[in-house]
Amino acid sequence: MIENVLKNYTVTFEQILPMLQKRSKASYIGAAILLLAVQQVYSFFTPPKYLRSFPRVSFLAMIKSFYINESIFQRNKKLVAPLMNAGHKLYVSRLPITWTVYITDPNLAKKVLLKTENFPKSSGIFEGFGNDSPIIKFLGNDNVAVSNGHKWKNQRKIMNPAFSRSMPVKTFGAVVPHLFALIDQESENVPITTRMKSFTLDVLGLAAFGFDFQSLKGDPEGWTKTYNIFIVTLFNPWAAIFSKLDFLVKYFSAERRRVDRATDKFNDMIDALTNKRRQDIENGLKNGIPENEKDLLTLMIEADMREDGNTSTEELRHNIALFFLAGHDTTAHTLTFCLYNLAKNKDIQRKLREEILNVLGDEPVDVFPTLEELKQMNYINMVIKENLRHSGPVDMLMSRIASEDFDLDGFFLPKGTKVSVDISALHLSEKNWKDPELFLPERFEDGGEHDDHSGFSWVPFSNGSRQCLGMNFSLTEQRVVLAMMLRKYEIDIPENSIHRDRIVYDKPFNFAPDSLDLKFTKRY
Numbered sequence: 001m002i003e004n005v006l007k008n009y010t011v012t013f014e015q016i017l018p019m020l021q022k023r024s025k026a027s028y029i030g031a032a033i034l035l036l037a038v039q040q041v042y043s044f045f046t047p048p049k050y051l052r053s054f055p056r057v058s059f060l061a062m063i064k065s066f067y068i069n070e071s072i073f074q075r076n077k078k079l080v081a082p083l084m085n086a087g088h089k090l091y092v093s094r095l096p097i098t099w100t101v102y103i104t105d106p107n108l109a110k111k112v113l114l115k116t117e118n119f120p121k122s123s124g125i126f127e128g129f130g131n132d133s134p135i136i137k138f139l140g141n142d143n144v145a146v147s148n149g150h151k152w153k154n155q156r157k158i159m160n161p162a163f164s165r166s167m168p169v170k171t172f173g174a175v176v177p178h179l180f181a182l183i184d185q186e187s188e189n190v191p192i193t194t195r196m197k198s199f200t201l202d203v204l205g206l207a208a209f210g211f212d213f214q215s216l217k218g219d220p221e222g223w224t225k226t227y228n229i230f231i232v233t234l235f236n237p238w239a240a241i242f243s244k245l246d247f248l249v250k251y252f253s254a255e256r257r258r259v260d261r262a263t264d265k266f267n268d269m270i271d272a273l274t275n276k277r278r279q280d281i282e283n284g285l286k287n288g289i290p291e292n293e294k295d296l297l298t299l300m301i302e303a304d305m306r307e308d309g310n311t312s313t314e315e316l317r318h319n320i321a322l323f324f325l326a327g328h329d330t331t332a333h334t335l336t337f338c339l340y341n342l343a344k345n346k347d348i349q350r351k352l353r354e355e356i357l358n359v360l361g362d363e364p365v366d367v368f369p370t371l372e373e374l375k376q377m378n379y380i381n382m383v384i385k386e387n388l389r390h391s392g393p394v395d396m397l398m399s400r401i402a403s404e405d406f407d408l409d410g411f412f413l414p415k416g417t418k419v420s421v422d423i424s425a426l427h428l429s430e431k432n433w434k435d436p437e438l439f440l441p442e443r444f445e446d447g448g449e450h451d452d453h454s455g456f457s458w459v460p461f462s463n464g465s466r467q468c469l470g471m472n473f474s475l476t477e478q479r480v481v482l483a484m485m486l487r488k489y490e491i492d493i494p495e496n497s498i499h500r501d502r503i504v505y506d507k508p509f510n511f512a513p514d515s516l517d518l519k520f521t522k523r524y
């Protein structure tokens with residue numbers, strides 16, 4: 001036997017060696033590159049050693065699910081629920097770009113989210129991009145959503161008072177008639193996703209820095225177009241996956257250069273407004289405006305002046321830009337889905353309208369709700385909460401980094417491991433909610449299903465000290481526009497809609513499809 005092996009070895013060696021000797025240098029280099037590539041591909045798809053014992057969701061399966069625009073329900077059912085049903089409370093996957101541990105259990109989510117110092121934020125998708133990429137030029141890499149420690153606390157010091165003082169219900173209400181004007185023209189087939197994006201952009205522009213995008217008025221000055229040019233790139237998942245190549249792209253892509261120009265134009269506009277606003281405040285021009293109707297930029301500059309006045313125009317810009325990234329599409333998609341869910345569940349729509357009419361009356365004129373009137377409505381909050389559970393726009397939190405070694409549900413988590421919370425697993429799993437695909441606002445009534453939960457099973461805005469800064473802003477905006485819309489219109493899904501039974505997605509995340517039309521019938 002050994003003789004045979006030796007014989008074969010000798011023959012093979014004698015035949016192969018001369019062949020190898022005849023090969024050119026280039027073929028060796030080619031083979032080495034090929035081997036390196038195979039090794040790179042292998043290590044790309046294989047978790048690091050310390051995560052190999054964790055339950056795993058295949059990266060390829062996730063990417064495929066995003067690529068074919070599966071709904072978040074389908075993705076969760078197919079890829080995550082089987083692990084949860086097998087008793088696992090977490091899993092690892094290579095998402096969005098690096099290996100991360102995702103938590104799917106409410107009590108474990110609570111443990112991680114309340115321990116901000118143990119699990120500080122990682123810079124997540126920002127980390128692969130260079131300083132001259134549009135993402136970093138727009139948002140910086142130290143805005144309030146990605147910074148930690150003193151830097152984060154100092155930013156929150158000027159933002160917390162701005163967000164707690166500002167509740168611009170008048171601004172929210174004042175934009176609604178422009179939305180109504182478009183709905184009245186398009187009543188049978190209103191492209192609701194597009195309209196809601198315009199509505200929330202106009203609202204955010206006015207409330208954040210007193211700027212009117214005029215998106216609902218047809219975008220006469222082109223600012224909505226400029227904004228959309230770069231915002232589409234920011235949400236492109238492929239840009240995040242190939243972020244390391246970003247620095248090369250502008251040399252051969254005219255489209256990328258167009259995005260760069262749009263980003264510069266937008267940044268210059270915010271800087272000019274910020275400098276003007278500082279002067280206006282110093283000259284006392286903002287004194288007469290009630291606190292809750294001042295825009296966020298004014299309130300942040302005022303708060304900064306009360307502190308040490310050290311916040312630079314660039315830092316303010318990065319955070320204003322972040323409010324757009326964090327607050328524009330999120331609220332637009334949430335409102336779109338809420339109107340769809342109300343059109344699909346007419347009993348719930350009727351019940352909600354009844355509550356609104358009880359508080360605001362049924363006179364055939366537009367009524368602009370006040371904060372006090374909104375506080376008298378309870379069912380509207382249940383509808384909004386259920387919509388954020390059922391159709392919330394954020395699937396997963398930005399990743400955190402374990403600041404030391406931890407034991408998480410019996411798994412050893414070494415210092416430096418990335419950790420995130422899978423919001424859709426918490427919101428859509430049968431482990432946490434009965435019949436999770438049904439839209440049932442009553443889950444959130446006093447003593448309802450949600451009250452029986454322990455831990456964090458409802459976290460559309462996250463929780464703990466890194467909870468969404470714009471939560472109350474967005475909730476109030478939603479209450480104002482829903483109350484005004486339901487007073488004025490009966491909302492239905494058109495007979496021939498492809499979305500009649502369920503949403504047919506056209507984008508990789510839980511974003512409302514552009515093809516979604518709703519039918520609005522005037523009540524007055």
Ligand code: HEM
Nearest residue numbers: 145323326327330331334397398460461462468469470474
């Ligand atoms: C339906 C609407 C919204 C949803 C579902 C939402 C959701 C979230 C979530 C889940 C986070 C935590 C992210 C993480 O820790 O990984 C967050 C953070 C944040 N959101 Fe929102 N958001 C919404 C609207 C807004 C609005 C309107 C604004 C501003 C005008 C805003 C500003 C922020 C900021 C500044 C942070 C970072 C807070 C920090 O880290 O200290 N959001 N949001």
